[in-house]
Amino acid sequence: MGKHLVIAGGGHAHMLTLANLHKFIEKGHKVTLIGPSPYHYYSGMGPGMLGKTYNPEEVRFATKQVVEKQGGVFMQDRVNRVNPENRTVYLDSGQTITYDVLSCNVGSYVPMTIVSGTDTDIFPVKPIELLMHVQERMLELTLQKNISIGIIGGGPSSAETAGNIWRLGKYYGKNIPVITIFSGEKFMEHFPENVRNRIFRSLTKRGIEILENDFVREVKTGQIVMESGQKHFVDLILLAHGIKTYPVFQKSGLPTGPEGELLVNKYLQCTAHAEIFGGGDCIYFTDKPLDKVGVYAVRENPVLYHNLMASLDETELHTFDPGGEYLLIFNMGDGTGVLRKKKMVIGGRLAFIIKNYIDRRFMKKFQSQE
Numbered sequence: 212m213g214k215h216l217v218i219a220g221g222g223h224a225h226m227l228t229l230a231n232l233h234k235f236i237e238k239g240h241k242v243t244l245i246g247p248s249p250y251h252y253y254s255g256m257g258p259g260m261l262g263k264t265y266n267p268e269e270v271r272f273a274t275k276q277v278v279e280k281q282g283g284v285f286m287q288d289r290v291n292r293v294n295p296e297n298r299t300v301y302l303d304s305g306q307t308i309t310y311d312v313l314s315c316n317v318g319s320y321v322p323m324t325i326v327s328g329t330d331t332d333i334f335p336v337k338p339i340e341l342l343m344h345v346q347e348r349m350l351e352l353t354l355q356k357n358i359s360i361g362i363i364g365g366g367p368s369s370a371e372t373a374g375n376i377w378r379l380g381k382y383y384g385k386n387i388p389v390i391t392i393f394s395g396e397k398f399m400e401h402f403p404e405n406v407r408n409r410i411f412r413s414l415t416k417r418g419i420e421i422l423e424n425d426f427v428r429e430v431k432t433g434q435i436v437m438e439s440g441q442k443h444f445v446d447l448i449l450l451a452h453g454i455k456t457y458p459v460f461q462k463s464g465l466p467t468g469p470e471g472e473l474l475v476n477k478y479l480q481c482t483a484h485a486e487i488f489g490g491g492d493c494i495y496f497t498d499k500p501l502d503k504v505g506v507y508a509v510r511e512n513p514v515l516y517h518n519l520m521a522s523l524d525e526t527e528l529h530t531f532d533p534g535g536e537y538l539l540i541f542n543m544g545d546g547t548g549v550l551r552k553k554k555m556v557i558g559g560r561l562a563f564i565i566k567n568y569i570d571r572r573f574m575k576k577f578q579s580q581e
């Protein structure tokens with residue numbers, strides 16, 4: 212008899228499952244996907260969309276359409292919590308839905324805890340679709356005056372955001388905004404010196420200022436207050452200071468990792484409930500803690516797809532091998548990139564060409580399901 216597969220979040224680890232949804236339906240199973248938006252945006256091309264290298268249609272997957280076209284049900288909603296005992300998912304809308312097998316790929320978010328008072332003109336860099344609001348607001352302000360932008364955070368997403376905000380400023384054709392990165396610790400602290408230096412130079416040579424070794428205490432509309440007591444006045448603030456896991460799994464009483472991620476075993480399966488699976492930023496892989504990068508979510512696709520089907524069919528599960536060191540390429544926003552794989556570092560146009568090729572190939576593969 213057919214069973215019910217519930218998919219929580221149409222994130223990067225669910226791409227292959229979504230592309231093959233019809234195969235679940237053909238076997239008599241029912242499939243329901245729950246997600247807050249009819250679209251899922253590919254984070255790897257998010258900064259490029261911000262800088263107008265790509266338009267939104269080029270960087271998004273039509274999740275709702277892909278699900279419905281293959282006979283699945285799409286519910287525009289959010290998973291709030293799960294009761295694993297009676298296999299029920301509780302949604303933000305108040306609706307409930309029962310499952311036989313549940314797969315979670317709800318991702319992560321940028322916390323707003325440093326924001327005090329109003330949050331007008333303060334934008335987290337995730338979800339990626341918010342970057343479109345950044346574009347609109349920046350255009351509005353740019354038409355009125357010369358503007359300044361503060362970017363909070365000193366890691367890759369801050370660096371890519373800064374480079375692509377600069378590009379957007381050029382695109383809008385007026386004065387390039389004054390852009391400052393508030394990196395807290397040393398900028399790109401967790402990267403080798405040769406990567407850090409290339410990115411640092413790429414940004415600072417375009418006039419982007421990088422303030423290191425002073426942490427942001429709080430931000431409010433138009434203002435950034437540092438631990439040192441210094442205040443900076445800016446027109447727009449972008450938050451790129453790290454991500455957090457949604458509290459879904461903790462609220463559900465499921466086993467979790469240090470940040471509240473769903474704890475999964477080598478089958479990407481919840482350690483306490485064999486019918487719950489997960490992938491992407493929202494899981495903690497017990498065998499080897501994984502960086503919160505899209506690369507792992509993408510690598511998880513084949514195993515997650517196989518194991519969801521196997522779990523419904525009661526056949527053998529496959530194990531997930533995270534693989535070796537991954538390729539990272541940063542889009543610097545000026546047509547160049549910085550590529551890092553193991554000890555190899557390449558900067559310049561070639562790095563961006565490689566990134567653009569890989570990202571477009573990924574999009575083409577899964578957008579063709581629309």
Ligand SMILES: Cc1cc2nc3c(=O)[nH]c(=O)nc-3n(C[C@H](O)[C@H](O)[C@H](O)COP(=O)(O)OP(=O)(O)OC[C@H]3O[C@@H](n4cnc5c(N)ncnc54)[C@H](O)[C@@H]3O)c2cc1C
Pocket residue numbers: 219220221222223224245246247248250251252254255256257258288289290291316317318319336337338368371372457459490491492493503504505506507508540
């Ligand atoms: C600016 C930026 C650039 C980045 N660039 C790269 C890069 O080049 N390469 C790289 O490897 N990594 C990159 N990352 C990291 C990357 O974003 C994450 O690792 C990746 O998004 C993880 O994929 P995911 O599918 O787990 O989560 P997400 O991309 O967050 O997707 C989660 C999905 O679940 C949905 N969802 C959220 N909450 C709920 C809920 N309660 N119920 C149901 N659905 C829900 C969301 O709408 C979304 O569709 C970047 C991050 C940022 C912020």
